Amino acid sequence: MGKVPDKTALAEGLDPTLPSPAVDEPAREAEERKWTPAKIGLWVAISLLGAVAWFMLALVRGETVNAIWFVFAAVCTYLIGYRFYSKVIERYLLKPDDRRATPAEYKADGKDYVRTDRNVLFGHHFAAIAGAGPLVGPVIAAQMGYLPGTIWIIIGVVLAGAVQDYLVMFFSMRRGGRSLGQMAREELGVIGGTAALVATLLIMIIIVAILALVVVNALGESPWGVFSVGMTIPIALFMGVYLRFLRPGKVMEVSIIGFVLLMAAIIGGGAVAGTEWGAAFFHLDKVTIAWGLIVYGFIAAILPVWLLLAPRDYLSTFMKIGVIVMLALAIIVVRPEINVPAFSEFAGRENGPVFSGALFPFLFVTIACGALSGFHALISSGTTPKLIEKERQTRFIGYGGMLMESFVAIMALVAAISIDRGIYFAMNAPLALTGGTVETAATWVNSLGLANVNITPDVLAQTAKDVGEESIISRSGGAPTLAVGLAHIMQQFIGGPGMMAFWYHFAIMFEALFILTAVDAGTRVARFMLQDSIGNFVPKFKEASWRPGAWLCTAIMVGAWGAVLLMGVTDPLGGINTLFPLFGIANQLLAAIALAVCLAICAKRGVFKWLWIVAIPLAFVAVVTITASFQKIFSPVPAVGYFANNQAFSKALADGKTEFGTAKTVAAMEAVVRNTAIQGVLSVIFVTLSIIVIITAVVATMKAIRAGGGKDNEDPPVASKVFAPAGLFPTAAEKSLLAEWEALPAEKRTEKAGHHS
Amino acid sequence: MSTVAQGLRGFAAYMRSLMGADAYQKYLDHFTATGHAGPVMSEREFWRDRMDRQDSNPQGRCC
Numbered sequence: 001m002g003k004v005p006d007k008t009a010l011a012e013g014l015d016p017t018l019p020s021p022a023v024d025e026p027a028r029e030a031e032e033r034k035w036t037p038a039k040i041g042l043w044v045a046i047s048l049l050g051a052v053a054w055f056m057l058a059l060v061r062g063e064t065v066n067a068i069w070f071v072f073a074a075v076c077t078y079l080i081g082y083r084f085y086s087k088v089i090e091r092y093l094l095k096p097d098d099r100r101a102t103p104a105e106y107k108a109d110g111k112d113y114v115r116t117d118r119n120v121l122f123g124h125h126f127a128a129i130a131g132a133g134p135l136v137g138p139v140i141a142a143q144m145g146y147l148p149g150t151i152w153i154i155i156g157v158v159l160a161g162a163v164q165d166y167l168v169m170f171f172s173m174r175r176g177g178r179s180l181g182q183m184a185r186e187e188l189g190v191i192g193g194t195a196a197l198v199a200t201l202l203i204m205i206i207i208v209a210i211l212a213l214v215v216v217n218a219l220g221e222s223p224w225g226v227f228s229v230g231m232t233i234p235i236a237l238f239m240g241v242y243l244r245f246l247r248p249g250k251v252m253e254v255s256i257i258g259f260v261l262l263m264a265a266i267i268g269g270g271a272v273a274g275t276e277w278g279a280a281f282f283h284l285d286k287v288t289i290a291w292g293l294i295v296y297g298f299i300a301a302i303l304p305v306w307l308l309l310a311p312r313d314y315l316s317t318f319m320k321i322g323v324i325v326m327l328a329l330a331i332i333v334v335r336p337e338i339n340v341p342a343f344s345e346f347a348g349r350e351n352g353p354v355f356s357g358a359l360f361p362f363l364f365v366t367i368a369c370g371a372l373s374g375f376h377a378l379i380s381s382g383t384t385p386k387l388i389e390k391e392r393q394t395r396f397i398g399y400g401g402m403l404m405e406s407f408v409a410i411m412a413l414v415a416a417i418s419i420d421r422g423i424y425f426a427m428n429a430p431l432a433l434t435g436g437t438v439e440t441a442a443t444w445v446n447s448l449g450l451a452n453v454n455i456t457p458d459v460l461a462q463t464a465k466d467v468g469e470e471s472i473i474s475r476s477g478g479a480p481t482l483a484v485g486l487a488h489i490m491q492q493f494i495g496g497p498g499m500m501a502f503w504y505h506f507a508i509m510f511e512a513l514f515i516l517t518a519v520d521a522g523t524r525v526a527r528f529m530l531q532d533s534i535g536n537f538v539p540k541f542k543e544a545s546w547r548p549g550a551w552l553c554t555a556i557m558v559g560a561w562g563a564v565l566l567m568g569v570t571d572p573l574g575g576i577n578t579l580f581p582l583f584g585i586a587n588q589l590l591a592a593i594a595l596a597v598c599l600a601i602c603a604k605r606g607v608f609k610w611l612w613i614v615a616i617p618l619a620f621v622a623v624v625t626i627t628a629s630f631q632k633i634f635s636p637v638p639a640v641g642y643f644a645n646n647q648a649f650s651k652a653l654a655d656g657k658t659e660f661g662t663a664k665t666v667a668a669m670e671a672v673v674r675n676t677a678i679q680g681v682l683s684v685i686f687v688t689l690s691i692i693v694i695i696t697a698v699v700a701t702m703k704a705i706r707a708g709g710g711k712d713n714e715d716p717p718v719a720s721k722v723f724a725p726a727g728l729f730p731t732a733a734e735k736s737l738l739a740e741w742e743a744l745p746a747e748k749r750t751e752k753a754g755h756h757s
Numbered sequence: 758m759s760t761v762a763q764g765l766r767g768f769a770a771y772m773r774s775l776m777g778a779d780a781y782q783k784y785l786d787h788f789t790a791t792g793h794a795g796p797v798m799s800e801r802e803f804w805r806d807r808m809d810r811q812d813s814n815p816q817g818r819c820c
Contacts, residue, residue, distance in 0.1 A: 251778035305808050309811075310808055314776060369820055517818050522818070
């Protein structure tokens, strides 16, 4: 340790009786650099198709644009980014070496460290990173038109999001699967490391709270939704007991049973909500649902994993893969026409009804997941690196996995903008603006003066009826809008208009499922981080099995996100509309922290010439989040600045007013004062911590540049005794090497493959 | 027809590994390959152990 890995020592450690664990360097180089006419033709075709698609989206100004162009623009750009940009990162910045064993090989234990087939691990990693985030952000950002969001999702992922995931995964893999927090401490020292840890903890609380808020908004006053999502709890419990006691290990079997029960719960929900008692019993207001979720969150986090979390995780993975494949197929088959403008009337303003703030920087924080998501750094360090078979596969799994998530975000965007713009604004504006009835909402939407928008109360009422809901007015949070869009597309693909209500609740169900899993897992992870931190002062807390400590820390964490959730639910300004930017800022600040750590690591490795690969996304995300935070803190415009709003309402209260803006009572005004103060203080804390981390990282980077490199914290290299191809399809050179390995006697292969070094 | 069946079987096998249904098999493979000291866990014990270890080692799920 402490030096650049000694290549000769590594070469000497290789087993001479085995074929090489890596494709011969010159052979691979020659293969990569050889451009046959067919290969050139293929990439020219991909580039041309991509260029045409971008031209259709960005420059052609017809009445409508076909959704298929979004798919082509995204896929072609991803392919080019993957083939060329990620290759540059691999070749010059990371320099993976397949002769080195990965943690899954040298730490193999058959449980946590297991070499996993690259294609399986790709799906596994994708299922772990993709959740409700990419389904929600793009919907909310559609307020500004489709083009800003589309550009940010597609270009952002290629230059920032996928780069972050790839780098973090690679560096964690080289460190035996260490977490981001541990890497931060190691690379940035105590101050930077501690700031990163505290920031991560706070950010997790905010993210869990706002995800929970999305669920509450989707289920409020929706008996059908409450019933079917509520049923996931007994279904998961049943699956848990089944797996534990009846048939252990029959994961596929129980997942299919669970899936069938889930479908039954959705269909049954329609029947139950149709009865008088069902409608009355499951018709819950948002505050009740929020309290239910808080109580549930606490119980779920202290129950053993096998009972609730693990089975629901299976269901969630199963649904995730299925839904995404289905949505992609549906969009390609149905190819809906989009009549949302490229830039809407709100693109140049900062007082949009769905989220406030100007395009720069707020669009870039509203769409976090799908373009750049700091949360991924927590997943990319930890579980996945312990399962990677060969170093070169990190490009496919890390970079490629994130491209997949970006594609999900694009599909969510397409689904959301395929519905009428009038319906979009009626659904996503806060209750204070729409008034809550179809008449007031229609009047308000038409008063916005949007081009080609003329909505009637009948259309709003009919849409609600089609999806089996009492009302769709002010169903903010993104999830219901996406569900309407998805139902609209899916019914053209399968089932016809009669199936819209099913597809709507199907979409709500899977979003709720993803979010509940994230809430559970997030609470658990946060609880452990807190226990660990308190443990530094009171050692007893470090014992995970000490019940009082675990329960106390769980209660603190649930209390923290529960408080933010209740604040959002009762906020007179519309909850999600004021809180969502905080979610995006938190997520992007985490990305800034992760990239800052990566920058320091890259500098210490001595690859100064290529530092810009990390520096560009870091600088961009730092500017975006710090500007957004500063505007949230210092902006004099009440719609944007938390403290400006706080002062406006305080002054109104001091003046003895009994209603102000959208707050119609003194209690509501006091709530705004309280909420804005909390949100403002949180913004200050986040941005301060992040600036500390970024500064310590830049200092570490400068130091390394001056010294010509720095301390290398990688695990010592171990010679590898296995081989597997790097990407989806093996290349010719990989195939011939694979053939050599397959020619070995079987007992020799397995024995060597899993052997402890 | 057989190609279709083969494709479906391949997909089912992929989904199985994706969901982690083959975890016990992998553990057994590892166990036989390295000849660990101590008795091998039965399938039931293995899954119990796997779930219980998650209790003290939680993994995040993304948003």
